[in-house]
C-alpha cells in the first residue's frame with residue numbers, strides 16, 4: 424500500500440494522525456500540501472497568513488526531509504490536484520486530518536466520495552480540536568450557544584486523546600510526483616517587503632511552537648490568570664498562530680498543561696474559547712458573513728467612511744490604546760487580546776462600522792487569523808455573536824487605557840505620538856448614537 428498524506432492546517436509531524444497512520448505503509452508515503460485558492464467558497468489567505476505559510480512549509484519540509492520524505496507542493500483546486508498526485512504516485516490510499524469550515528468540508532467530502540468510487544481508500548481523522556464539534560451537544564442534541572455550559576460539557580466529556588509520537592522515519596514514495604517550487608508561489612511580500620516586524624516577532628514552525636509552549640508553561644502559566652489582560656506584560660502563551668497553522672496540536676497543549684502541579688485552568692479556558700469558536704462555525708458555516716443574532720440584520724450601520732476606517736487601520740484615531748493596538752497589529756501580525764476587544768469595539772460602536780469591515784482587516788493582517796476565531800470574536804464584540812457581550816456595554820478606550828495600561832508602557836511602545844493627535848470622533852456622542860441604533864433593533 425502507498426498512501427498520500429494530504430497536509431492542510433496541520434503543518435507538523437508530531438500528533439499528526441494521518442501521518443502516523445501512514446508511516447508504516449510498505450509502499451511508502453507521499454506528503455503533499457495543496458495551495459487551494461480556486462475551490463468554491465475557500466477564503467483566500469490574507470497577506471500575513473501567506474507570509475506565515477511560506478515559513479511554516481519550509482519548516483515542515485525540513486522536518487519531513489529528516490525523516491526521509493519529500494513535501495510535494497501543488498497549487499490549484501484540491502479536488503483536482505489530490506487525485507493527480509494519487510495518479511502520479513500510483514497510490515492506493517489518501518489520508519488527512521479533518522477541517523471544520525463549511526466549504527472545506529464540502530471539498531473534502533466530495534473528494535472522499537470520488538476517491539472511494541475509484542476504488543481507493545480515503546479517510547479523515549481528528550486532530551485539529553480537543554473534541555469533534557458534533558460530539559459536544561446540549562441535552563436536546565443541538566449545538567451550544569453559550570460558552571460556560573459548552574466548556575463544562577467539554578470538561579465532562581472523555582479527555583482528549585493522548586498525542587501521537589512523530590514517526591521515526593518515513594519511506595518516501597514521492598519519486599516521480601511533480602512538485603512546485605515554494606518560491607514560485609510568491610507568498611512573501613516583496614514590493615514593498617512589509618514583513619520585517621513579523622520576522623522579528625515570530626518563528627513559524629513546529630520546533631518553535633513546542634519551545635514556546637514549554638517556555639510558557641515553565642515561566643508564565645502560574646501568573647497567567649492575573650496578568651493576561653495587561654498588554655504591556657508578556658503574560659500569555661503567544662501560541663495562537665502556531666495553533667492556527669496546526670504546528671502544534673491542541674491535544675499536545677492540553678496534555679502538557681494538565682500535568683500535575685500546573686495552575687492552568689484559566690489558560691485551558693481560553694483553549695475552550697477556541698473550541699467554542701470552531702463549534703460555532705461548524706454549526707454556522709456563514710459565520711464571517713452573517714450575524715448570529717438575526718436581529719442585527721436590521722441594524723443601521725453608518726455609511727462606510729474611508730477616512731475614518733483608514734485612520735483606524737493606520738492607528739491614527741487619537742485614542743492611544745486603539746492606535747497602539749492597530750500599529751502593533753500592522754508591525755507584528757498580532758495584537759493583545761484585550762486590545763483586540765477595544766479596537767473592535769471602537770470600530771463597531773464608536774465608528775458604527777459594520778463588524779465585517781474590521782473582520783476583513785484582521786483577516787488580512789493577523790498571522791493567527793482563522794475562519795472561526797476571527798469572525799466569532801468580531802461578532803462577540805459587536806454584540807451579535809454567540810454568548811456576546813451585551814451591545815450596550817461599550818468600551819471606553821480612555822478608561823480601558825487607564826485600567827489596563829496605567830503606566831502607559833504599551834501605548835509608549837507602539838503609539839507614543841497618539842495622545843497629541845486630535846481624536847477623530849467624540850466619545851459621548853458616538854456612544855449615544857450607537858445605543859440609539861441598538862434600541863431600534865432591540866425586541867425586533
Ligand code: FAD
Nearest residue numbers: 659660661662663693694696697760763792793796797800
Ligand atoms: P492565550 O491567552 O495564551 O490563549 C491560549 C490560546 O487560546 C490562544 O493561543 C488561542 O488559540 C486560544 N484563545 C484565546 N482567546 C481566544 C478567543 N477569544 N477566541 C478563540 N480562541 C482564543 N484568535 C485567533 O486565534 N485567531 C483569530 O483570528 C482571532 N481573532 C480575534 C479577533 C478579535 C476581534 C478578538 C477580540 C479576538 C480574536 N482572537 C483570535 C482571540 C485572541 O485575541 C487570541 O487568540 C489571543 O490574543 C492569542 O494570544 P495568545 O496565543 O497569547 O493567547
